[in-house]
Amino acid sequence: MDKKGCLMHDITKATTLRPTRDHSAAVVWVLCSAAFMAMLDVFVVNVAFIKIGESYRGSSLADLSWVLNGYAIVYAALLIPAGRFSDRFGRKAGFLVGLGIFTLASLACALAPSLWALVAFRVVQAIGAAALTPASLGLLLTVLPPAKVSAAVKIWATTSSFSAAFGPVVGGALVEASWRWIFLINLPVGVVAGISALRLVPDLRQRVQARVPDLLGVVLLVVVIGGLSLGLVKSSEWSWSSGATLCVLAVAVAGLVLFVVRMVRHPDPVVSPALFRVPTFVWANTTVLAFCTAFGAWFLSIAMWLENAARFNTIETGLAIVPGPIMVPIFAAVSQRLIKWVPVGVVVAMGNLLFAGGVVLVLGTAATPVHYATEVLPGWMISGVGIGLALPSMIASAAVDLPPEQSATGSAVVNTARQLGYVLGVAVLVAIVGSLNVASDRLLTAFQHGWWFIAIVAAVSAATAFGITPRTTQS
Structure with missing residues (x-):
């Protein structure tokens, strides 16, 4: 071999032996931050209603409700189709397109000249969110080393649950300056996540002919x-x-x-019937639907109780809500350790029973006037412990037995179950509680009825959780 050939051989050998950098942590951060942002917008607008109405004078409460409802309906409706297209034509492309649409629509929302323009831009936002949410989870399932997938999915589920907790806090603080900031805050996150995803997230396409579903x-x-x-x-x-x-x-x-x-x-x-022949997928989706029905109603009920019975303002309510969600990441880590020795279905059932127990504790101690520290906080934190044990493992179990080519579609079905659960829980709670402009004793009775509903549904989700028995070992 000549001198030049030896040199090329040495360079090739050195290149082969040089360890490649592991970007797994950065990939998880990028995908989870974008999913967090999309879910945050489901909740953050709640606290801005009054300020938005002041900007668009003459708008009725029914008209203003479409700022939230338009987003929630379109987001839920498009999750599965968007996941299906991501599976066929590339999850990285689906993620980047969804993120771009969401970020640009956020800017348009901040500049909206009228209420109905704002509603229209919120619908466009929801289209972007529906594209990036299942694509982000599908990417976590396929681009990471197998040993890191389960933990990454649990981080994804935990960060998205944080959006429900910190939405009112973030929204309450930003609204003090201007309600338009609740949309402008998405711009830097979207730009950084998009650039990072382009550089760090692999583009693993399925080696099959891409047909239109x-x-x-x-x-x-x-x-x-x-x-x-x-x-x-x-x-x-x-x-x-x-x-x-x-x-x-x-x-x-x-x-x-x-x-x-x-x-x-x-x-x-659009959805392969084979997905519904995977027992863990069916039972996990059933459990997610029941759990999120209870969770959506529980979260809103506490916020409404503090604002209407305790007379907390929006920032005080947001801060009072924080201790419960603080328990979620702590006990999500605990659940990660528990499932090494205890079947995941049992861990999820334990979490849901603790969730129900926290609701029952508030139900049994609530009174007027409200004493937050003794009547609300203990049960609220216990429910946070249960949610931390249940939610991340529930989401991870739903996808763990699915084939890689169905990962985005399967995650979209799970997220649709979550979103429908939130919508159903809020709708039933509002129907049970009725008017808030009543005497304190009648208001307490109405909320107690709502809390019984939440506790029962959480107990149902504990029962269905025993069906979650993945064939794939989680770590």
Whole structure:
């Protein structure tokens, strides 16, 4: 071998032996920060309603509600179709496109000249969020080393649950300056996450021909999820027995029947029927739906109780809410250790029972006037412990037995169950509590009825959790 050949051989050998840098931690941070931002916008707008209404004078509460409802409905309706397209055409592309749409729409929301322009831009925001959410989880499942996947998914689930806790705190602080800042804050996060994802996240495409999924099935699924979400979020305004509510729900049911027919018969359906032959996936989604129904109602009920019975302002309410979610990451780490010795279904069931126990404790001690430290805080923190044990393991178990080519679609189904749970929980709680402008004793009775509903649903989610038995060993 000549001198030049030896030199090339040495360079090649050195390059081969040089260890490649592990960017797993950075990838997890990038994907989780974007998912956190998308989920944060589901909750942060709640505290800005009054200020938004002051900017757009003459707007009714019903009109203002579409700033929240428009986002929630479109976000829930598009999660599964967006996940399906990410599985077919690239999860990194789906993530970046969704992140770009979400970030630009956030800027448009901040500059919206009218209420209905704001609603329209919120819908565009939801389209971006629906694209990036399942793509981010799908990427975690496929681009990380197998030994790191379970922990990363639990971090993803924990950070997204933080959005529900810190939304009112962040929103309350930003609204003091201007409600437009609740949207502008997304810009630096979106830009940094986008640049980082371009550099750090691998683009692993499936080695199959990319065919367009069943477009009629996509339309039917949007009608089903959108109609169900619309019926739920408007039920308190229209009433459960009204013609409008029954008509919307009937359309959703009819669409569901047609969608199932398409799913079974189409060669490339939006959701593969094979997903529902994976027991862990079915039981985990059932548990997630029940859990998030209870969680959505529980979170809102505490915020409403503190604002209306204890007379806390928005910032005080946000700060009072923080101690419960602080328990979530701590006991998510505990659950990670527990599942090495205890079946994951048992850990999730324990968490949900603690969640229900915290609700019952508040139910048994609540009184007027409200004493936050003795009547609300203990039960609120116990429920946070239960949520920390249950939620991350629940999300991780839902996806652990799925084939890699279905990871984004499967994660989208899980997130749709979460979102529908939130919507259902809020709708039922509002229907149970009714008017807030009543005497303190009647207000307490109404909230006690709502808390019984939450405790029972949390107990149901504990029962279904025993079906979560992954074939894949989690670590």
